[in-house]
Amino acid sequence: MGLFKMFKEDVDVVFDQDPAARTYFEVILTYSGLHAIWAHRVAHACYKRKFFFIARVISQISRFFTGIEIHPGATIGRRFFIDHGMGVVIGETCEIGDNVTIFQGVTLGGTGKEKGKRHPTLLDNSLVATGAKVLGSITIGENSKVGAGSVVLKDVPDNSTVVGIPGRVVIQDGKKLRKKDLDHHKLPDPVYDRLKTMEEEIMRLRQQIDDSEGAIYDGHKNL
Structure with missing residues (x-):
């Protein structure tokens, strides 16, 4: 898919996700989450071509104006939406699928100085709510949700809801889990x-x- 067509999708998803969005003119000019995503798409294209310095400059300029820090090495899919994005941090080896939504204050970070894949993977249709921290090389499953303020350190199955510190699966496949179910998932x-x-x-x-x-x-x- 071409870059400009992807930009158009990024605008359209704002109208799908945010009832406060009124006009294309307003969204294009005033939505910092959208600006951060656009800047990242350009920075990531430079990063893949090994123009690392230019990619970092674009990333830091975007961070200055939007308050959202996305490393140019992060891989982000289609129709990604950042709602009220101030304080969002997305690490270098993050992989984000399609139709993913995150809110302000979310950190998709690492847990130390380890090399290689050290940041989370968010599969399609996942959601990470306000202030949540998803840390380490873990996977948030398809259609899963991370509750506001949660700290997630372990993989999350598909179709699940996670809350708490540390994050626990409380709903899976539409069913509320009992305590023994939580033990079964080994979330300490x-x-x-x-x-x-x-x-x-x-x-x-x-x-x-x-x-x-x-x-x-x-x-x-x-x-």
Whole structure:
């Protein structure tokens, strides 16, 4: 598909996704998310041709004017929509499919200084809501949603909804999952696990204190 035809699709998806959009003139001139996507498409074309410096310059100029940082190496599909995009960060090895929507404050980032594929993959029709952080070389499945403020560190199956810190699958294929279903997907909650361990330790210590006090009381009584 030609670049200008893709630009036209990028405008059309704004009208599909945003009920506040009124005219083409308004959308083309005032939508920073659209501007960031257009700048990225140009920067990415330069990046693929190994014009790395030019690609980075375009990316940084776009970041300055839009508040949205997209590395020129990221691969973005058709009809990508950034709604209220301030603070969005998309890393170098991100791969984003078609019909994907993300909101302001979203980070599609890495988890360290590892080489190679270190950023997320978002498959077709996925959505990442406000302030969510999707970190590492993980995959968000087709038609899946990441809730606002979530931190996702593990793969998400297709047709799922993820919420929380760390992110847990709470709905899959239209069905709310029970706790044992969450365990089946092996999505750990280290904060909960640590608190549970501390609670068990406190209960054990209390029992030891009670036993000790009981022994002392019995000793005094026998005297």
